[in-house]
Amino acid sequence: MSTLVSLLIGCVISIVSSIAASWFFTWLYYRRAGEELKNESMELRRLSEMLIRGLHNARILNAQFDAKGHPTSFHLSESVHESGGASESVSATVTRGGAADG
Numbered sequence: 001m002s003t004l005v006s007l008l009i010g011c012v013i014s015i016v017s018s019i020a021a022s023w024f025f026t027w028l029y030y031r032r033a034g035e036e037l038k039n040e041s042m043e044l045r046r047l048s049e050m051l052i053r054g055l056h057n058a059r060i061l062n063a064q065f066d067a068k069g070h071p072t073s074f075h076l077s078e079s080v081h082e083s084g085g086a087s088e089s090v091s092a093t094v095t096r097g098g099a100a101d102g
């Protein structure tokens with residue numbers, strides 16, 4: 001009987017240790033992946049803000065900025081006039097955290 005109990009205890013210890021190791025390595029992987037994703041999203045935000053500021057400074061679009069200098073909205077309006085008298089125009093407004101007008 002003690003052999004059967006020893007075998008069951010060994011199985012339980014093996015299962016519990018396998019679950020704990022699996023959980024730990026999964027947690028470690030996702031923590032690292034989350035940090036990498038956070039860093040990548042911060043870099044994309046920085047580059048997007050740089051692009052909006054550059055287009056604003058070149059007077060290609062009209063951007064609004066908050067007190068920290070982050071863009072909150074921008075408006076792009078463009079018209080094309082052809083030599084035959086036809087014309088086309090497009091207008092778009094993008095607002096962070098709100099609805100866009102068109």
